[in-house]
Amino acid sequence: MIGSVILLVYVAIFVLSFLAVRFLVHKTTRDFTSLKTVTFGDESAVTSNRIASIVSVTTVFLIWGSFTGSSWVPGFLHAPGPFVGETSFTYTLETADGVRDDATVYVKVADFGQETESIEAAPGEGIAKDDAVAMNASRTATILFDRNDEVTRKDGARVVAIDGIAIGAGDEIRTETGRFALTDKGAISFAPPSGLQMEPIWLPPPEDVVGRVVEIANEGYRDSTLWRHLGYSLFRVIAGFVFGALLGIPLGYAMGLSDWFRGWFEPIVEFMRPVPPLALIPLVIIWFGIGETGKIILLFLASLWIMAIAARAGVSGVNISKVHAAYSLGASKFQVMRHVIMPNSLPEIFTGARVAMGVCWGTVVAAELVAASEGAGMMIMVASKFQLTDIVLMGIILIGVIGFGIDILMRKAESVLVPWKGRS
Amino acid sequence: MTGLSIENISMRFDLPNGSSVQALKNVSLHLNEGELMSVLGPSGCGKTTLLNIVAGFLAPTEGQVVMNGHKVTGPAAERGMVFQQGALFEWMDVRSNVSFGPRMEGQRPSQYDAHVDHLLNVTGLRDFKDKAIYELSGGMQQRVALARCLANDPDVILMDEPLGALDALTREKMQGLVLKLWKETGKTIILITHSVEEALLLGERLLVMAPRPGRIHKEYNLPFADLGVGADLREVKKHPDYARTREEILEMIWDMEEEIMGRAEAAQ
Numbered sequence: 001m002i003g004s005v006i007l008l009v010y011v012a013i014f015v016l017s018f019l020a021v022r023f024l025v026h027k028t029t030r031d032f033t034s035l036k037t038v039t040f041g042d043e044s045a046v047t048s049n050r051i052a053s054i055v056s057v058t059t060v061f062l063i064w065g066s067f068t069g070s071s072w073v074p075g076f077l078h079a080p081g082p083f084v085g086e087t088s089f090t091y092t093l094e095t096a097d098g099v100r101d102d103a104t105v106y107v108k109v110a111d112f113g114q115e116t117e118s119i120e121a122a123p124g125e126g127i128a129k130d131d132a133v134a135m136n137a138s139r140t141a142t143i144l145f146d147r148n149d150e151v152t153r154k155d156g157a158r159v160v161a162i163d164g165i166a167i168g169a170g171d172e173i174r175t176e177t178g179r180f181a182l183t184d185k186g187a188i189s190f191a192p193p194s195g196l197q198m199e200p201i202w203l204p205p206p207e208d209v210v211g212r213v214v215e216i217a218n219e220g221y222r223d224s225t226l227w228r229h230l231g232y233s234l235f236r237v238i239a240g241f242v243f244g245a246l247l248g249i250p251l252g253y254a255m256g257l258s259d260w261f262r263g264w265f266e267p268i269v270e271f272m273r274p275v276p277p278l279a280l281i282p283l284v285i286i287w288f289g290i291g292e293t294g295k296i297i298l299l300f301l302a303s304l305w306i307m308a309i310a311a312r313a314g315v316s317g318v319n320i321s322k323v324h325a326a327y328s329l330g331a332s333k334f335q336v337m338r339h340v341i342m343p344n345s346l347p348e349i350f351t352g353a354r355v356a357m358g359v360c361w362g363t364v365v366a367a368e369l370v371a372a373s374e375g376a377g378m379m380i381m382v383a384s385k386f387q388l389t390d391i392v393l394m395g396i397i398l399i400g401v402i403g404f405g406i407d408i409l410m411r412k413a414e415s416v417l418v419p420w421k422g423r424s
Numbered sequence: 425m426t427g428l429s430i431e432n433i434s435m436r437f438d439l440p441n442g443s444s445v446q447a448l449k450n451v452s453l454h455l456n457e458g459e460l461m462s463v464l465g466p467s468g469c470g471k472t473t474l475l476n477i478v479a480g481f482l483a484p485t486e487g488q489v490v491m492n493g494h495k496v497t498g499p500a501a502e503r504g505m506v507f508q509q510g511a512l513f514e515w516m517d518v519r520s521n522v523s524f525g526p527r528m529e530g531q532r533p534s535q536y537d538a539h540v541d542h543l544l545n546v547t548g549l550r551d552f553k554d555k556a557i558y559e560l561s562g563g564m565q566q567r568v569a570l571a572r573c574l575a576n577d578p579d580v581i582l583m584d585e586p587l588g589a590l591d592a593l594t595r596e597k598m599q600g601l602v603l604k605l606w607k608e609t610g611k612t613i614i615l616i617t618h619s620v621e622e623a624l625l626l627g628e629r630l631l632v633m634a635p636r637p638g639r640i641h642k643e644y645n646l647p648f649a650d651l652g653v654g655a656d657l658r659e660v661k662k663h664p665d666y667a668r669t670r671e672e673i674l675e676m677i678w679d680m681e682e683e684i685m686g687r688a689e690a691a692q
């Protein structure tokens with residue numbers, strides 16, 4: 001229900017902002033490049049639209065805030081919230097003899113996650129007495145209306161109408177006050193309007209998540225500060241990657257240059273490549289335990305094959321004319337290796353490094369989910385056990401931001417160190 | 425004996441499926457020092473194979489190449505090569521590309537600086553010497569390739585369609601440059617081309633090769649290269665012999681291509 005509303009809103013914003021930008025902004029900036037024929041697969045033909053990216057990110061936060069009733073989003077943008085406060089309805093009781101009497105039920109609905117406050121109601125007149133019920137928003141309350149009535153269900157009395165609308169067993173009626181039904185045993189089940197907002201236990205509003213970041217950054221979580229958790233994860237990734245590259249690159253070079261090395265290692269590399277690092281976690285835990293060694297070895301294995309294959313591709317991908325040119329310019333075998341084959345393989349190695357860092361980051365989080373006493377993955381795993389959704393979300397967002405940051409850094413390094421990549 | 429001798433060379437490629445291709449059969453020729461020979465022939469007649477053998481990248485199945493009295497056994501600095509494209513080192517700037525040969529030899533900058541700068545000037549690359557290779561146009565890149573080869577001071581320069589990827593205008597300018605450098609440096613040059621005009625204009629000697637098996641079909645001695653040094657190449661084309669020779673060679677190659685097509689059809 002809420003899901004489809006959110007999807008609709010999202011699609012609507014997508015379409016409307018597209019149309020708005022097309023007609024208001026794009027018109028003035030149209031130039032000849034926009035007339036260029038788009039060939040499929042030509043990466044340069046379609047570049048990403050800045051405005052679309054900004055609107056896209058804003059939309060995500062807006063929807064998040066709106067459907068969680070965030071205090072950062074102005075009230076008129078909020079999705080309708082659940083009913084909170086006091087309300088009441090009347091029920092009509094009919095005894096086995098056909099005598100009817102009305103009584104009122106006073107309901108006090110407390111907001112998500114707040115303590116319910118019990119309320120009192122004077123019993124009133126007649127055989128059916130007034131009741132008072134306290135409950136939480138978006139919940140369903142089963143009201144045992146006859147606890148104080150003179151004639152109870154045991155005596156054959158039953159509810160025949162709510163707020164004057166007839167109701168029987170199995171019926172469900174909706175009024176302004178909420179949704180009513182009768183349980184199998186004849187009790188009233190009542191749900192006040194739940195609105196379209198999410199409960200914090202499913203999705204906390206953004207300010208809660210940010211509040212958690214601040215809180216955990218200052219006070220820490222599970223005996224470690226936030227920075228320590230993230231630092232541990234990063235340290236494992238970097239250590240695993242460095243070892244993987246230190247062994248993988250020479251291995252790839254050897255496989256690219258010598259048929260013996262290639263023949264020897266190819267079955268191993270080709271076999272290990274399709275094994276997802278996650279599948280190695282159980283074995284690594286059995287062999288090395290859940291400490292740092294195990295995690296670093298896991299990440300080492302995750303990056304080793306990627307780096308070896310990248311280096312091998314870099315070596316075998318060298319244009320043979322470059323090697324020939326170097327030889328006929330008088331270079332020795334070693335010089336060809338040092339001045340042609342190695343630099344020529346750098347772009348491939350960088351691509352491999354980017355992939356390896358991404359895989360390592362994903363793997364470390366997964367490994368920490370399984371077993372760790374520090375780390376980003378451990379943080380969200382423990383929090384999820386206590387249903388601390390805000391910490392879980394915070395962890396996921398930080399993991400995403402760091403993963404993205406790593407990729408940006410790698411790309412920066414790439415454009416500085418191998419500027420010729422993809423341009424020859 | 426000085427110069428370059430190609431002595432009775434045959435080259436057979438064994439294919440993985442068990443058959444073999446006779447790329448060259450009994451090719452012999454001699455080039456004196458300072459001669460410029462252009463090589464023409466239909467596609468697949470073994471021009472690149474011949475050049476690779478002379479450069480030392482391939483060992484012939486029969487025969488040998490003798491250079492200044494010694495047998496060629498592999499690539500060496502005495503035989504420089506200019507490739508069609510893609511053979512420059514993108515990770516070095518223009519100047520480092522040009523000075524690659526001397527640097528590999530272990531020369532110090534003071535030893536090669538003057539020569540390299542001179543070549544950059546001659547090829548019109550002075551203002552681009554600090555640029556990266558991918559920032560240059562195709563014509564400039566070929567000038568870098570030429571300068572890089574000359575900086576190494578080889579005795580023989582082998583060119584495999586060095587101007588093939590250039591537009592007509594740039595190509596014409598580069599042809600003038602090749603002639604100029606040839607006269608200035610007195611190098612022995614073998615130049616493979618697909619353009620009959622280019623072969624006529626640049627080749628002091630012109631070799632027409634025939635396919636299946638690759639062999640020498642006919643050789644010409646031409647005056648146009650000498651006429652063209654420092655002159656307008658378009659004027660050279662007005663020479664009475666030029667048009668006649670061009671038609672003759674075009675027809676020759678045309679016949680060969682027809683024969684190949686005919687054989688291909690018959691085989692079907």
Ligand SMILES: Nc1ncnc2c1ncn2[C@@H]1O[C@H](COP(=O)(O)OP(=O)(O)OP(=O)(O)O)[C@@H](O)[C@H]1O
Nearest residue numbers: 437445446447465466467468469470471472473474
């Ligand atoms: N490495 C190789 N393995 C097998 N056959 C080869 C190899 N190199 C060349 N050939 C064959 O030898 C013949 C001559 O090839 P080559 O490249 O020398 O021709 P070419 O005259 O340079 O042609 P083009 O003008 O198209 O460059 C061709 O039939 C080709 O298929």
Ligand SMILES: [Mg+2]
Nearest residue numbers: 471472473584
């Ligand atoms: Mg060729």
